[in-house]
Amino acid sequence: MLVLQILIDGFAISTLYALGALGFTLIFGVSGVLNLAHGGLLVVSAMIAYYVGTRLGLGAYIGAGAGILAGIVTAMATYLLIVRPIQRSRVIPARERELFVLTGTLLWGVMLQEMLSYIFTDTPITVKPLLPGIVDFLGVTTPANEFITAAISWVVLGCLWLLVNRTKMGKQLLAASINPRGLTLLGFELSRIYLLVWIIYGVLAGIAGILLGSFLGTSSEFIPALTGSAFSIVVLGGLGSVSGTLFAAYVIGYIETLTAYLVSPSLRNVPALVLLILVLYIRPQGLLGRR
Template identity: 40%
Template structure:
């Protein structure tokens, strides 16, 4: 029998995590018009950075800070050294795909194929409305929304955020207004790295970390961006909850083996029925 309360509760938690996973991908896609296929690799870097730091005895919270720094640095270097010199979108796809594969192969060589458990940010559990929750999962929900709201406020209510919006709408027009669009794009990639690095820690503590863990978040990010609309933060959040619900419902009511199919089905249906997604290409919303 399907437990509606459990499905709703798990959807709320999973949807928030998926929204955070997609934010960085949405931001780069919306501002620069570039699909960063190394996004999953950055999430992997975040997870293993936290795992290593915690393993050295510094604790998972210091690990989270280190993961954020590692994600930001990786994205900044990837953009500055490589992507900024490439104009063709197809070549950016190929380059970022290769970057993601390099991350995967390096980690496989360094740690092997065995999964690692990223320490929980908060231990213990509680029961609400007859449903048991790990405190860690409740904290994942809260932290995901802290990052999401922080991004929304930054983009919509700061001068730098307004420059990001202007660049996303018309890069040449923004340049004519005196906006250094190259710096804005670099900043966008860096912020996306912050989001991806933090998502890696939360995702790794929710499930597990492995050298190839980046593929699933990348597919999820694609599905969420396509469903929500390219560049729409609001659309990505709503889409994340829709996909989260579909995965939880499928896993609970049909079969755990089919949970991962939700994102693929969403991609196909949206591309056929409404290619612009729920909200189209609107970064500020």
């Protein structure tokens, strides 16, 4: 009974973690950008979904659509206003662009947080669930929304896999991540590929933000923590490795759930943090990363 409960609950949380971190790892894999405003994208989408779905009363589905749109807009803004100007800057030495992207996105995250807190206050809200009600699954009562969340997450993950591995566009993305210069030499326009990948990132972050917001609630104050946990999962799995990210998300999700059920809910985060330090120390490239 307890085992099944832990399995179900851990699965739901882990899947959300995976989806939440996926865009972060994708954008790093393809364009080498660590977006420290990542949590901001998630929360903006969730807040807009809440505003449209609940405050304006247009319902969960229109709200979710607006949220995803907000995710795309915010991702584009991150790229066009912050990342691209830094990457193309003539005054910033090439060797230090990475640091400037980090600092720039960090500042952008602060701005998103302040804007949200000004418009919506810091009070946490929940996004309207797509499917209300509960399901009795082998004797464990679980909200239907939890199943929907897991199902949507896996569909999105599947689509992304197909996109990367089965389409021409995906091959270009892969090529861009492995050898950007080679791709340019072949006559492809890198900037278009990057733009595209930021749009995909926006969609992923939008969906993840809305699902997180309906399952766990959201608030502008969550932005740094969300960025932090995506960062942890991605590094634990190996930077830029999509399968590593999925694996790490499940490792962290289940460790947290086990701790919460078997030890104490208030110690939930501690074992995962310790594990993170240990893994980084013993295997700095992450669980599934290549050096």
